[in-house]
Amino acid sequence: MSENKIGVQHRRGRRARWLAGAAGLSAVGGLAGHTVARSLTRRVTDDDPYHDEDFELLDADRGCVVTTTDGVPLAVREVGPEDAPLTVLFAHGFCLRMGAFYFQRARLTEQWGTQVRMVFYDQRGHGQSGDAPPESFTVPQLGQDLETVLAVMAPRGPVVLVGHSMGGMTVLSHARQFPHRYPTRVVGAALISSAVEGISRSPLGEVLKNPVLEAARFAVRYAPKTVHRTRGAASTVIGPVLRAASYGDEKVSRSVVAFSEKMMHDTPISTLVGFLHALEVHDETEALPTLAKIPTLIVCGDRDLLTPKEYSEAMAVALPKSELVIVGGAGHLVQLEQPEIVDDALVRLVERATPSKLTALTRRLRERVRHNG
Incomplete structure (x- = not known):
C-alpha cells in the first residue's frame, strides 16, 4: 500500500474516532451539566x-x-494617575477577562486614591x-506577555503583581523567566486560587482525559474549519466543571x-481548548x-475544586515572606465571591511591599474608610 493511501486511512480513522467521541460523550457531559446546574441553583440567592x-x-x-x-x-x-508612586498589575484567569477583578477595581480605586495606579489586561x-x-x-x-505589558505600562517605579488562577501561573512564569525584575522592580506579588504545578490532580485534571476534549484539541490545531462543531461538545464537558468550581456552598449573588x-x-x-493542556502540564x-x-x-477558597487549598498551603511553605489567606466557604472565584477579604489582603500586601511613606498613607486611608463606614 502506498504511503499516500496509508496517510489517508490514518487521517480518516482519526477523524472517525473524533466524531464518535464527540457524539457519544456529549451525552455524558450533558448529564454532568444537569447535575451541576441543580446544585448551583441551590446556592444562588434571591x-x-x-x-x-x-x-x-x-x-x-x-x-x-x-x-x-x-x-x-x-x-x-x-x-489612577500615570505618575503614581506604585503600580499594581492584574492578570486574570482561564476563561475569564480583566472584569474578573471588578470588585478590586471598584474598592481599591477609592481606597488608594492617587497613590496607586492599577493596570488590567486581557490575556491572549x-x-x-x-x-x-x-x-x-x-x-x-x-x-512573556506579562513582561511586555510591564515594560510598556510601567517602565519605571515599583510594581506589585496580582494573578488569579491562570493569572497566578502567569506571575510565577514571569518570576522564573525574569528573575532580575525581583525585587528591583517587582516588590510584591499575589497568587489567588493558583498552583505552582499542573492541576492534573484536581477534578479538572480528570476531565482533561475526556476524549471529547482530545477531539476538540485536534480540531483546533489541525481542522480549524470544524472547530464550531466541537464547541457544544467541549463546552458541555468543561463548562459544568468550571461553573461548579467557581463558588462555594454559601449563598451567591445571581x-x-x-x-x-x-x-x-x-x-x-x-x-478554552488550547489552554487546557497548558494548565495540565505547567511547572x-x-x-x-x-x-x-x-x-x-x-x-484560596477552602472549597476550591480546581486549585484546592493544599496547592496554596504548599506555596506558602516555600515562600517565607508570604501571608496565606484561606477563605472559608469560597470557591475558585474567591475575588468575586468574597471580595472584601481579598481586597483587605491586597491592602496588607501593598503595605508590606512598598516604601514606608506609601505604607503609612495607605494605612491612614484604610482607617479613614473604616471610620466613615
Missing part, C-alpha cells in the same frame, strides 16, 4: 446585593493596546485581546454568577526562589 452593579465598569477606563513580541494585541485598561485569546496560534497557548508565553458565566461563555473555544517551581525575595500574598 437576595442579590449586586443587582444594580455595572460589571462592565473597566471598559470605561483609560485604555490602550499592547502588542506582544509575537504580534498579539492585548487590551489594557488603567485606573481572552476578552477583547486578539486571538493567537494554538501553539502559543502556554504558561511560559503568558509570562448577578455575580451571571457575570462570571458570561465571561466563560464568551471565551472562544480555541482558547513553575523554579519561580519560588525568586518570589521568596519579596512579600507575597496567597489566597
Whole structure:
C-alpha cells in the first residue's frame, strides 16, 4: 500500500474516532451539566446585593493596546494617575477577562486614591485581546506577555503583581523567566486560587482525559474549519466543571454568577481548548526562589475544586515572606465571591511591599474608610 493511501486511512480513522467521541460523550457531559446546574441553583440567592452593579465598569477606563513580541494585541485598561508612586498589575484567569477583578477595581480605586495606579489586561485569546496560534497557548508565553505589558505600562517605579488562577501561573512564569525584575522592580506579588504545578490532580485534571476534549484539541490545531462543531461538545464537558468550581456552598449573588458565566461563555473555544493542556502540564517551581525575595500574598477558597487549598498551603511553605489567606466557604472565584477579604489582603500586601511613606498613607486611608463606614 502506498504511503499516500496509508496517510489517508490514518487521517480518516482519526477523524472517525473524533466524531464518535464527540457524539457519544456529549451525552455524558450533558448529564454532568444537569447535575451541576441543580446544585448551583441551590446556592444562588434571591437576595442579590449586586443587582444594580455595572460589571462592565473597566471598559470605561483609560485604555490602550499592547502588542506582544509575537504580534498579539492585548487590551489594557488603567485606573489612577500615570505618575503614581506604585503600580499594581492584574492578570486574570482561564476563561475569564480583566472584569474578573471588578470588585478590586471598584474598592481599591477609592481606597488608594492617587497613590496607586492599577493596570488590567486581557490575556491572549481572552476578552477583547486578539486571538493567537494554538501553539502559543502556554504558561511560559503568558509570562512573556506579562513582561511586555510591564515594560510598556510601567517602565519605571515599583510594581506589585496580582494573578488569579491562570493569572497566578502567569506571575510565577514571569518570576522564573525574569528573575532580575525581583525585587528591583517587582516588590510584591499575589497568587489567588493558583498552583505552582499542573492541576492534573484536581477534578479538572480528570476531565482533561475526556476524549471529547482530545477531539476538540485536534480540531483546533489541525481542522480549524470544524472547530464550531466541537464547541457544544467541549463546552458541555468543561463548562459544568468550571461553573461548579467557581463558588462555594454559601449563598451567591445571581448577578455575580451571571457575570462570571458570561465571561466563560464568551471565551472562544480555541482558547478554552488550547489552554487546557497548558494548565495540565505547567511547572513553575523554579519561580519560588525568586518570589521568596519579596512579600507575597496567597489566597484560596477552602472549597476550591480546581486549585484546592493544599496547592496554596504548599506555596506558602516555600515562600517565607508570604501571608496565606484561606477563605472559608469560597470557591475558585474567591475575588468575586468574597471580595472584601481579598481586597483587605491586597491592602496588607501593598503595605508590606512598598516604601514606608506609601505604607503609612495607605494605612491612614484604610482607617479613614473604616471610620466613615
